[in-house]
Amino acid sequence: MSDKSDHDLLQLAKDAALAAGEAIMRLYDIGDFESYQKDDESPVTSADYKANEIITDLLLKHTPDIPILSEETKHASLEERKTWKRYWLIDPIDGTQEFIARSGDFAVNIALIEDNKPKIGVIFWPPGQSLYYALAGHGAFKESPEASGPISVRKLDDPHNSVVILAISRRQPRERVISKLCAKRVYQTLPLGSCSLKSCFIAEGKADVFMRLGVTGEWDTGASQCIVSEAGGTIYAADFEPLSYNQRxxxxxxxxxxLGDQNVPWRDIIQY
Incomplete structure (x- = not known):
């Protein structure tokens, strides 16, 4: 096993996310990338592959004994994965559609999963030069040109009556999401791209809730779950059951x- 401390591993993940983000922005700024379609009809680009190469090379160099599970590489079988006490979980570009559409709403996700739970979460938003990160039990933080320091979810003045800020996809029909919410509450919508950026906005108090209906992978939530949880929020499956990692x-x-403020009666608000 690696003799690196948890803080060393967190720094490594931050370094890898920043290095990948720098390369992504070079390709993004000049439009020098190719787009492809995967077997499941989701998009991928040469920038995804380049970011994946940078991240995996750095992690393999410094933690050769920690396995890596990335969206953009061949996935090990559950039989093999079950032997992993911990592993890196990566989405080189979360929000590839937004990258292609040039909305700026895309991010690099790196998590360390230990005993089937997110232990470290790092999310870098290259266009915003904003780095979000957390280590379980040590709080959540953001580094950006504007400000750096601890972050936490927004506390509503009245958990039962305050206006709820709903982070919503730019691509997903909002009517489907809003139909799942209690009609008696008042909502303000905040359109955003990638799943992880919506989660980060909840972690830093810019939104209160995000509901994702549709296909995602464990790499879409691993880093987010660590950051949101350490900021005072939580992530559940839509039926309020815990998300699982490396168990199926x-x-x-x-x-x-x-979900942000845990004093809000979310089970009354989410009519899933």
Whole structure:
């Protein structure tokens, strides 16, 4: 096993995310990338592959004994994965559609999963030069040109009556999401791209809830779950059951919800 401390591993993940983000922005700024379609019809680009190469090379160099599970590489079988006490979980570009559409709403996700739970979470938003990160039990933080320091979810003045800020996808039909919410509450919507950026906005108090209906992978939530949890929020499957990591043959997530202030009666608000 690696003799690096948890803080060393966190720094390594931050370094890898920043290095990948720098390379992504070079390609993004000049439009020098190719787009492809995967077997599941989701998009991928040469920038995804380049970011994946940078991240995996750095992690393999410094932690050769820690396995890596990335969206953009061949996935080990559950039989093999079950032997992993901990592993790196990576999405080189979360929000590839937004990258292609040039909305700026894309991020690099790196998590360390230990005993089937997110231990470290790092999310870098290259266009915003914002780095979000957390180590379980040590709080959540953000580094950006504007400000750096601890972050936490927004506390509503009245958990039962305050306006709830709903982070919502730019691509997903919002009517489907809003139909799942209690009609008696008042909502303000905040359109964003990638899943992880919506989660980060909840972690830093810019939004209160995000509901994802549709296919995602465990790499879409691993880093987010660590950061949101350390900021005082939580992520559940949409039926309020915990998300699982490395415990099923499929690596697809169920529908899930990201929740901020834990004093809000979310079970009354989410009518899933």
């Amino acid at each position: 043959n499929t690596l697809e997530n169920p529908d899930f919800i990201v």
